Amino acid sequence: MSIGWSTQPTLNLCQRLINNIRLNINSFASTVNRRVLLFGFMLGPLNRIILFVKDVPRCAAFYKDVLGLESSGYADAKWITFSAGGCLLSLHQGAAASTSRKPKYTQIVFEVADVSAARDQLLSRNVQMDKIIDGDGFAFCNGRDPEGNWFQISSR
Numbered sequence: 001m002s003i004g005w006s007t008q009p010t011l012n013l014c015q016r017l018i019n020n021i022r023l024n025i026n027s028f029a030s031t032v033n034r035r036v037l038l039f040g041f042m043l044g045p046l047n048r049i050i051l052f053v054k055d056v057p058r059c060a061a062f063y064k065d066v067l068g069l070e071s072s073g074y075a076d077a078k079w080i081t082f083s084a085g086g087c088l089l090s091l092h093q094g095a096a097a098s099t100s101r102k103p104k105y106t107q108i109v110f111e112v113a114d115v116s117a118a119r120d121q122l123l124s125r126n127v128q129m130d131k132i133i134d135g136d137g138f139a140f141c142n143g144r145d146p147e148g149n150w151f152q153i154s155s156r
Contacts, residue, residue, distance in 0.1 A: 052094035115139040
């Protein structure tokens with residue numbers, strides 16, 4: 001006696017679900033394990049920026065108290081690391097330019113939802129900020145930390 005229905009549509013649906021799960025897992029794994037081949041060796045993702053400063057405690061107070069970054073790991077008078085989203089920012093005591101207005105060689109960029117509001121908040125904390133520049137579909141504004149190191153807030 002036959003029931004009158006086939007298990008084939010159910011099996012097909014299950015097989016499609018399994019294939020979709022495999023594709024998602026493979027896509028995730030390739031993203032996590034993405035490496036860049038450069039000069040014959042594999043580079044992982046950027047994980048840290050080290051900024052050399054004269055006065056680590058003074059700059060650390062700026063990045064912690066003004067910009068709101070959280071300390072992460074080992075810290076002393078000559079070194080501190082902050083968690084900055086997908087990358088770490090370390091301050092290390094070292095040689096710095098003798099002038100307060102350094103050439104713009106390095107710039108740290110922080111993404112914000114509202115550049116104007118973030119700029120206003122930083123200005124209220126006596127942070128030196130430039131004018132907002134509207135780009136092609138985004139906005140940004142440059143600022144400087146207590147030692148004149150450039151940083152930027154950007155909508156992208």
